[in-house]
Amino acid sequence: MTRPSTPDRINADGSKTIKMKRACNGCGKHIGDVTDEEMAAAMNGRPLPDVRRECPACGPTAPPPVCMPTQIVEGGAYCVIRDCNHEVENDGDYCDQVSEKTVCATHSTFASGFEESYEVVTVSAPWPCTKGQVV
Ligand SMILES: [Zn+2]
Ligand SMILES: [Zn+2]
Ligand SMILES: [Zn+2]
Incomplete structure (x- = not known):
């Protein structure tokens, strides 16, 4: 290509x-x-x-492309923008139902998600990644 x-x-x-x-x-x-x-x-x-x-x-x-960690958040779309109906007890950016997670940016696939400014991970490769070499 x-x-x-x-x-x-x-x-x-x-x-x-x-x-x-x-x-x-x-x-x-x-x-x-x-x-x-x-x-x-x-x-x-x-x-x-x-x-x-x-x-x-x-x-x-x-x-081969090296693995690189990147942070993603896991949770419902509305939880991520704190526009959900859950009782939220933290002052952070996200609802309590959202967890932060590290994935391999090299071996995960991202697509543009809702609201344009968000991306969704369509295929996530957990970190530490086993699909390539880490520097
Ligand atoms: Zn070159
Ligand atoms: Zn990887
Ligand atoms: Zn929520």
């Missing part, structure tokens, strides 16, 4: 449209457009996926 790389475009009014580029996390070279998934990861404070295997320079020698 090769990722598209959109060239910068000069608009009629002289302004420039630049598509954000993803830099290889091995050598720092740009390897193409930032994917929606990477944008979502950046916006949600998750580690960006390891892309060395997509890089022409690093690809041949790149090890």
Whole structure:
């Protein structure tokens, strides 16, 4: 799978449209457009996926993507935004029914959830992860 790389475009009014580029996390070279998934990861404070295997320079020698822990919360959607009907006794951000959990960001799959600013974990790989190597 090769990722598209959109060239910068000069608009009629002289302004420039630049598509954000993803830099290889091995050598720092740009390897193409930032994917929606990477944008979502950046916006949600998750580690960006390891892309060395997509890089022409690093690809041949790149090890499998390393596992990286990330925090998620587990609970009902309305509990997470504290808009549920439970009696809540804490002053935190979430309802008591919500628990924090660490999963492997590399081997979990995220999708945009309700209310746009939330993501949902569609496949979660528990931490410590057994699917790859930990640095
Ligand atoms: Zn590289
Ligand atoms: Zn993992
Ligand atoms: Zn609740």
